[in-house]
Amino acid sequence: MAVLLTFRTNSAKKSYTSLIDHELYNARRPKKKQPLYKRQPYVIRCVAYKNGDRDICAQVAAPNVKQLLECCTVRLQLNGAARRIFLDDGTEIFETDEIPRDGEIYVSNGESFKNPYKTLIRKCRLTPSFQLEKVLYFPSNIKAHQIWMP
Secondary structure, three states: OOOOOOOOOHHHHHHHHHHHHHHHHHHHOOOOOOOHHHOOOOOEEEEEEEOOOOOOEEEEEEOOHHHHHHHHHHHOOOOOOOOEEEEOOOOEOOOHHHOOOOEEEEEEOOOOOOOOOHHHHHHHHHOOOOOHHHHHHOOOOOOHHHHHOO
16 A cells, blocks of 8 residues: 655655655664673572581572572472572572572571571580681671680
8 A cells, every 4th residue: 555645845845755764764773782791681699508507508590589499409409399598697588689699598498597507506615625717607796705605
C-alpha cells in the first residue's frame, strides 16, 4: 500500500524529506555497545562452610541463591539439600545483595545457625595447654583474656 503525499510548497517537501532521511540514518546506524565489564552477569562468589564446622569448606560461585544452595549441597557433601544460608555473625540471608563479595557463608539443611567457634572456646577452657596459634582464628569480638580465664 503506497501513500502519496503532496505538498504545496517545495520548502515543506524538502524539510519533510530531510526529516525522513535523518530518521532513517539513525535507524541504520549501529548502536553503541556497552563495555564488556558492564555486560557481565552478576555472580555470587563466596567461601561456604558447613553449619557449625569450619573444617569443611568450598569456594562457590553461582548467579542466584537457588543455584548457590544446589552447588553448596554438592560441594560440601551435605546429607540433605541445603536450605538456609547464614553469615558469620548468624544473620540469615534471603537475597543475593546480602552476600558480600568473596564473603564467608554457613550453609545448613534447615536447622538454625550453630556458632563454629563455640566448641573451640570450650576446648580452650578445658585444656590449659591450648596453643596460642589457634586463638588467632577467633573473630575480633572475642577477647583472648576471656578465653584463658576460667
